[in-house]
Amino acid sequence: MIADRDRLATSDARETALACVEAGIEAGHPRTVVREAVSLEGETLRVADATYDLEAYAEIVVLGGGNAAAHVAAALEEILGDRIDGGVVVTDDPVETERVTVREGDHPTPSERGVAGTRALLEAAAAAGEDALVLAAITGGGSALMAAPAGDVSLAALQSTTEALLESGADIGEINAVRKHLSALKGGRLARRAAPATVAGVILSDVVGNDPSVLASGPAAPDESTFTDARSVLERYGIDVPEAVRERLERGAAGEIDETPGPADPAFERVSNHVVADGMTVLEAARDAAAERGYEPLVLSSRVRGEAREAATTHVAIAEEIRATGTPIEPPAAVLSGGETTVTVRGDGAGGPNQEFATSAALSLAASGTDAAVAAVDTDGIDGATDAAGALVDGATVEDPDAARAALADNDVCPYLESGNGLVLTGPTGTNLNDLRVLVVQ
Numbered sequence: 001m002i003a004d005r006d007r008l009a010t011s012d013a014r015e016t017a018l019a020c021v022e023a024g025i026e027a028g029h030p031r032t033v034v035r036e037a038v039s040l041e042g043e044t045l046r047v048a049d050a051t052y053d054l055e056a057y058a059e060i061v062v063l064g065g066g067n068a069a070a071h072v073a074a075a076l077e078e079i080l081g082d083r084i085d086g087g088v089v090v091t092d093d094p095v096e097t098e099r100v101t102v103r104e105g106d107h108p109t110p111s112e113r114g115v116a117g118t119r120a121l122l123e124a125a126a127a128a129g130e131d132a133l134v135l136a137a138i139t140g141g142g143s144a145l146m147a148a149p150a151g152d153v154s155l156a157a158l159q160s161t162t163e164a165l166l167e168s169g170a171d172i173g174e175i176n177a178v179r180k181h182l183s184a185l186k187g188g189r190l191a192r193r194a195a196p197a198t199v200a201g202v203i204l205s206d207v208v209g210n211d212p213s214v215l216a217s218g219p220a221a222p223d224e225s226t227f228t229d230a231r232s233v234l235e236r237y238g239i240d241v242p243e244a245v246r247e248r249l250e251r252g253a254a255g256e257i258d259e260t261p262g263p264a265d266p267a268f269e270r271v272s273n274h275v276v277a278d279g280m281t282v283l284e285a286a287r288d289a290a291a292e293r294g295y296e297p298l299v300l301s302s303r304v305r306g307e308a309r310e311a312a313t314t315h316v317a318i319a320e321e322i323r324a325t326g327t328p329i330e331p332p333a334a335v336l337s338g339g340e341t342t343v344t345v346r347g348d349g350a351g352g353p354n355q356e357f358a359t360s361a362a363l364s365l366a367a368s369g370t371d372a373a374v375a376a377v378d379t380d381g382i383d384g385a386t387d388a389a390g391a392l393v394d395g396a397t398v399e400d401p402d403a404a405r406a407a408l409a410d411n412d413v414c415p416y417l418e419s420g421n422g423l424v425l426t427g428p429t430g431t432n433l434n435d436l437r438v439l440v441v442q
């Protein structure tokens with residue numbers, strides 16, 4: 001899965017960090033987690049802890065989107081075979097399916113083809129009858145991939161708003177509060193389109209806390225955020241948006257446009273959202289891989305967030321403590337965390353949160369002389385808007401601390417890491433369960 005693995009795995013600590021990354025991503029792949037969470041016995045379909053009597057439904061369709069949505073659709077087809085009548089998913093990681101139509105879109109910036117695919121998805125949702133069972137394959141990346149600009153908002157306006165939001169340092173709940181109010185699908189509007197069909201969300205969570213209304217901007221979840229919240233996010237982060245976006249949010253806040261459907265909306269009477277995998281799925285597998293290699297594992301949290309470079313300093317401090325005093329665990333040890341850090345972009349370069357985390361960690365490791373390797377990856381294989389999943393570093397990565405600091409200052413760590421042989425390249429992994437960080441302390 002990791003390109004040029006041998007070149008990267010130059011020490012036992014680095015090898016172990018890569019093994020943890022691979023084990024975590026593999027454990028979170030839909031072919032694994034969907035098979036665990038979904039099963040068919042006779043006419044009873046189990047999705048997580050819910051059961052559906054298939055005799056009650058005239059058709060079964062798979063609808064959704066996200067980086068891993070086609071893999072979810074393929075896994076559902078394996079389980080349900082020709083019981084699936086059709087469906088549409090929009091993704092940037094296509095895979096062959098027999099019955100569900102896979103439409104390609106783009107991530108992290110929405111595109112024309114994504115809009116076209118999403119139109120087909122909305123049409124399929126509207127066509128689902130009262131006696132249909134909709135399996136909603138929803139995964140991270142869905143917000144950009146399932147692009148359906150609402151009202152007078154153009155695709156170009158949605159693209160520039162998306163880019164400004166992603167660079168602002170706002171968290172995913174804040175970003176998606178805005179996106180939900182610019183969309184014909186997000187914020188529960190897909191479920192409203194499909195109602196009164198029964199909807200069972202099969203969700204891979206890449207958001208801290210697994211809130212289905214935030215995940216992929218909650219196409220099938222009631223939304224409690226408001227137009228006013230969306231305006232506050234833009235104000236809080238000083239985000240400039242095109243006129244049509246500003247006007248829509250203003251009109252919505254003034255009550256001139258319908259709010260996204262909330263929990264009391266009848267559209268959700270037959271909807272249940274099931275999270276079948278999340279960041280902890282990845283962390284548990286990575287923890288086991290570390291233990292198998294003789295490293296004492298310590299899972300810190302699946303909920304780490306905040307500015308990537310600062311989170312790195314804290315993580316390295318924990319590694320330093322382990323090395324210096326054996327607290328809270330004795331080396332050799334592997335410290336693991338998940339969640340999603342952010343980058344407040346001030347410069348004009350290439351990189352992503354995991355690459356900034358790794359660069360900042362490498363600087364701290366070099367400064368303290370700590371013998372540790374650090375891997376930080378986005379489990380979908382795409383960190384920021386680069387081709388790298390993230391990076392693998394140690395204290396030796398930073399030969400020139402000033403150059404590393406300059407790369408961070410310009411948010412241009414991707415070329416810096418590339419020149420130091422630090423980038424981890426996987427290509428699209430088929431899943432998306434947030435970030436994984438592994439610190440292996442010798």
Ligand SMILES: O=C(O)C(=O)CO
Nearest residue numbers: 140141142143215216
């Ligand atoms: O909203 C999205 O698309 C995300 O990746 C978070 O789920």
